[in-house]
Amino acid sequence: MSLRLFDSATRQVRDFVPLVPGQAGVYVCGATPQSGPHIGHMRSAVVFDVLQRWLERSGYRVTLVRNVTDIDDKILAKSVEAGVPWWQHALTFEREFAAAYDSVNVTPPTYEPRATGHVTDMVDLIQRLVDAGHAYPAADGSGDVYFDVRSWAQYGELTNQGLDDMEPAGDADPRGKRDPRDFALWKGAKAGEPATASWPTPWGRGRPGWHLECSAMATRYLGPEFDIHGGGLDLRFPHHENEQAQSRAAGDPFSRYWMHNAWVVQSGEKMSKSLGNTMSMEALTRQVPAVVVRYLLTTPHYRSNIEIVDGSLEEARTAYERIENFVVRAAEVLGAVVTDAALADVALPQGFVDAMDDDLGTPAAVAVLHETVRAGNSALAADDKDGALTAALAVRAMADVLGVDPLDPHWRGTVGGRAEDRLRTALDALVRSELDARTAARAAKDFATADAIRTRLSAAGITVEDTPGGARWTLEEKA
Ligand SMILES: [Zn+2]
Numbered sequence: 453m454s455l456r457l458f459d460s461a462t463r464q465v466r467d468f469v470p471l472v473p474g475q476a477g478v479y480v481c482g483a484t485p486q487s488g489p490h491i492g493h494m495r496s497a498v499v500f501d502v503l504q505r506w507l508e509r510s511g512y513r514v515t516l517v518r519n520v521t522d523i524d525d526k527i528l529a530k531s532v533e534a535g536v537p538w539w540q541h542a543l544t545f546e547r548e549f550a551a552a553y554d555s556v557n558v559t560p561p562t563y564e565p566r567a568t569g570h571v572t573d574m575v576d577l578i579q580r581l582v583d584a585g586h587a588y589p590a591a592d593g594s595g596d597v598y599f600d601v602r603s604w605a606q607y608g609e610l611t612n613q614g615l616d617d618m619e620p621a622g623d624a625d626p627r628g629k630r631d632p633r634d635f636a637l638w639k640g641a642k643a644g645e646p647a648t649a650s651w652p653t654p655w656g657r658g659r660p661g662w663h664l665e666c667s668a669m670a671t672r673y674l675g676p677e678f679d680i681h682g683g684g685l686d687l688r689f690p691h692h693e694n695e696q697a698q699s700r701a702a703g704d705p706f707s708r709y710w711m712h713n714a715w716v717v718q719s720g721e722k723m724s725k726s727l728g729n730t731m732s733m734e735a736l737t738r739q740v741p742a743v744v745v746r747y748l749l750t751t752p753h754y755r756s757n758i759e760i761v762d763g764s765l766e767e768a769r770t771a772y773e774r775i776e777n778f779v780v781r782a783a784e785v786l787g788a789v790v791t792d793a794a795l796a797d798v799a800l801p802q803g804f805v806d807a808m809d810d811d812l813g814t815p816a817a818v819a820v821l822h823e824t825v826r827a828g829n830s831a832l833a834a835d836d837k838d839g840a841l842t843a844a845l846a847v848r849a850m851a852d853v854l855g856v857d858p859l860d861p862h863w864r865g866t867v868g869g870r871a872e873d874r875l876r877t878a879l880d881a882l883v884r885s886e887l888d889a890r891t892a893a894r895a896a897k898d899f900a901t902a903d904a905i906r907t908r909l910s911a912a913g914i915t916v917e918d919t920p921g922g923a924r925w926t927l928e929e930k931a
Contacts, residue, residue, distance in 0.1 A: 455510060457680075458755065458811045460688065461610050461696075461710045465811055470679050471708065476512040477678035478504065479670040479707065481687055482564070484521040484662075485545030486530050489552040491731045491745070491760075492716045496684045498746060498855065499713040499754040499812075501558045503682070505853050506808050509796075517673045518561040519666060520546055522568050523659055528649060538649055539568075552733040556746040557855045557862045565669045567660060571651045573668040574660045577702055578637050578653070586701040587637055590628030595640020595656035598624070599694065601633050604701045610710065611689045621690060623661065635694050636661040663694035670695075671704055681707035685714055713754045719761055731760065740765045743856055743863050747772040750854045751818045755811075771822070775851060776858040778825045781832060782844035783859065790844045791859055798849040814854065821850045883914060887923045890916075 455468040470476050480500045483493060500516070507514045522542040531541035553560075578597055581587035586603045590596040601607045601615060608614055620632030624639065640658040641650035650657040660668075670678065676699075683692065692710065699706040718731060736745050748768035752758050783790040801824060807816035828843025830836075851857040886905055893901040906916055913928045 455506070455809050456811055457709055457711060459709045460712045463612070466709065468679075468709070470512065471677060474512060476507045476514045476680065477674040478507075478514060478516045478680045478682065479666070479674055479678060480516065480518040480561070480681075481666055481683035481691070482518040482520050483546065483549045484524050484526065485542045485549055486524065486526040487545060488548045489733050491733065491736060491749070492684065493549070494552060494556055494558075494733060494745070495716050495749045495758065496682075496713050497553050497558045498556055498749045500682045500711075501855060502750060502754075502812060502814070502853070503680070503711070504559060505855065506812060509800075509853055510809075515562045515674065516559075517563050517565065517670065519669050520549075520564060520566045521662060521665060522546065522566045523649060524662060528645065538646060555733065555737060555742045556749070557743070557860065563673055565673065567665040567669070570665065570668050570672060571660065573672050574638075574664050575651075575653050577664060577668050577671070577698070578655075580702040581637065581698060584701065584703070586698075588630070589655045590624070590640070592625065592628035594625065594628055595638075595658050596624050596628060596636050597638040597653075597655050598629055598634040599637055599698050599701070600630055601635070601697070602631050604697055606700065607697050608693065610693045610696045613689070613693075635663060635690060637664045637698065663691055664698060666691070667695045667699045667704075667706075670707075671699065676704035676706070678707055680709045680711055682711040682713070685712045688712055711754075714757045716749075716758045716760060719759070736765070740769050741863075743858075744769045744772050747854075747856050750856060751814055753811075753813060753815055772856065774822065775825055775847060775856070778828050778832075779844060779847060779851075779858045782828060782840055785832060786837060786841055786844065789841060790848070793845050793848065795845075795849045795852045795857070798845045800849055800853070801846055804850050804853075808853065817850065818854070821847060821854075824850070883909065883925050887916065887925065891923070 456465050457468050458464070459466050478500065480496070483489065497518070500518075504514050504516050520542075523538065527542050528538050531538040534541055536544075578587060581599065582589075582597070585600070587597055587599050590598060608618065615633065618633050620626060621635040623636045626632045637660075638653060638655060638658050639661055640656055650659055670681065681692065681695075688710075692712075696706055716731070733745070744765065745768075748764065749758065751768075751771075779790070801820050803820040803823075804817050807813040807820065810816070824843050824847050828840055828847060831839030831843055848857050848859060852860065857863075886909060890902045890905040893899070893905065909916055909925070915926050915928050917924045917926070
């Protein structure tokens, strides 16, 4: 069996056949950095990171492009509230997104283009659409340019909708439109908007529409036709429908497969800012280590909603720690053959491969992972070192595909954090025995020995303070 993916354009599971053998081009819609990231944003990034890891593990050379929509109505409005230039506001939150992606071990994309760096590509694309009769400047002189949905018979094909079932596009005053469902490719500059938020075009100054940005950036880095376009389910319509319509109307075949991840919901409601029940990454990682958040986001199937209820985080922590405890114990018993293994060379259990090839079936894949942990624990208990090593390497390699290998240097903050705790405990025991010897020397009036102990500790960077409750030690603060 080889990789099969659910293509949400045809609503069928299809064999993955790349445009160029051995290569895979993937475009994922990235952040609009108007405010900080929540867990829904991280889910999308993690899902397509697992796709990238699985494609690479399957032998493909992957080019993954994830954009930043660094200009948008909300960014402009919020930057005014914050009293900073729009570009500063966008960059501040772009950095927060970058830190959040990194915190859950999302591999940096091959490229991360910003919309504002691709205005010329966008103007070119609009020009092609105008020339082909699929776009027109607004009749009201606003400087907007719209896509003419009635000129493109396939409009609605991605989401399987007829034109008459669709809502009007709420992106501009409909008076300038031929059809209320026509959507803005370009938005003319409005009075009161900062001059830095507009660019010159043949149709006047203005800024790009969101849908157009993604088409232009995907095409620039992946070509007129590429393999997979991904994003959250909420982007299917109108965003992805419009991306596909404008690119195909301009003559580009565009994406061959469409993948959409489901939502993260809290007690049954879609998590979104508008509902006011956002779970920010900052709030989550205060409760559990980031690796547990990653585990929580990775283990359900990407097309199923994740419902966060009381106890979800603890449940994920317990499940992840079963993996971690086995790997750490195996590393203690077996040493470098576990910690320094080249995971790319480790054979994966066939059950895991079959599950991942079946539209990234992570629930079945994670079940194989936990079975292997159980087998490994039994092997350790029976002092079966070969069995334990085989299991430990397989567990690490499977966990690595999901981005949750406990020995991944990325997680040093969590696993290493525990190692640091252990070091501190060991150091405390050693310093305590020195301090006990010092107390005994003083009781015997052997002040020379007592002072020598204190001097020795001080030379090691340990400060001793005598308190009514006994001697306390601290590590000297580094200057
Ligand atoms: Zn997009």
